[in-house]
Amino acid sequence: MLTMPVLPLLAWLLPLCGALGSRFAIWPWWAGFTLCMAGALLSLFLLVRLPWCRSKAANLWGAIPLLLPLLFVVQALRMPLTNDVSTDPYDPPALSWAAELRTPSDLPINAPPLKAFADNPGPLYTRASETEVIAEASELMQELGWQVHLGPHGLDAVVTTAWFGFQDDVALRVFAGPKETRIDMRSASRQGRSDLGANRARIHTFMDLLNERLGGAYKPKMKQKED
Numbered sequence: 001m002l003t004m005p006v007l008p009l010l011a012w013l014l015p016l017c018g019a020l021g022s023r024f025a026i027w028p029w030w031a032g033f034t035l036c037m038a039g040a041l042l043s044l045f046l047l048v049r050l051p052w053c054r055s056k057a058a059n060l061w062g063a064i065p066l067l068l069p070l071l072f073v074v075q076a077l078r079m080p081l082t083n084d085v086s087t088d089p090y091d092p093p094a095l096s097w098a099a100e101l102r103t104p105s106d107l108p109i110n111a112p113p114l115k116a117f118a119d120n121p122g123p124l125y126t127r128a129s130e131t132e133v134i135a136e137a138s139e140l141m142q143e144l145g146w147q148v149h150l151g152p153h154g155l156d157a158v159v160t161t162a163w164f165g166f167q168d169d170v171a172l173r174v175f176a177g178p179k180e181t182r183i184d185m186r187s188a189s190r191q192g193r194s195d196l197g198a199n200r201a202r203i204h205t206f207m208d209l210l211n212e213r214l215g216g217a218y219k220p221k222m223k224q225k226e227d
Contacts, residue, residue: 008062014039023165086186097156098169126217
């Protein structure tokens with residue numbers, strides 16, 4: 001029979017092994033997620049029995065991993081239920097490269113229009129040329145560790161998340177108008193119905209960094225269409 005000092009150790013090891021195993025493709029993401037949930041349930045068990053156990057310090061230490069799934073739940077409740085975000089949800093950039101890379105086990109690519117919500121990221125406008133924008137954006141993507149592919153209307157990229165190793169697809173569309181260049185971005189998850197705000201945060205961060213590199217660019221606020 002397992003002693004209580006072993007159970008707190010398992011509460012830490014299960015989510016760690018689950019995430020790392022998924023990150024390095026030892027098992028599919030859902031198997032890693034199952035191990036994380038098992039660790040969370042074990043942490044909950046240790047927390048519930050804390051008042052009656054003898055080794056309170058060990059049990060409290062084993063209950064700490066429960067904070068991570070609780071943070072995920074709070075984040076999920078705060079964020080819109082979406083896994084595909086674009087600066088132009090009504091005519092989003094096409095995920096051309098993603099259409100070639102996604103497998104039957106991945107989510108299908110969502111057809112437009114996408115969901116628009118409060119604080120939806122907006123497009124970026126600049127007086128830099130289309131060539132300059134693509135060059136700066138490609139360099140920035142590579143600095144961030146993304147896999148970059150030149151697309152028909154801009155850039156496509158694959159982003160691998162740090163924790164579970166999820167692969168998300170990104171498309172950057174560059175349109176050169178008569179006076180300025182418009183930049184739209186789309187970020188979409190391959191797994192899961194909710195991205196916990198990751199795609200929106202990725203677009204905001206990337207656009208801010210690209211804005212700094214281009215200089216003189218500006219981002220209007222995205223307004224949701226009225227029915």
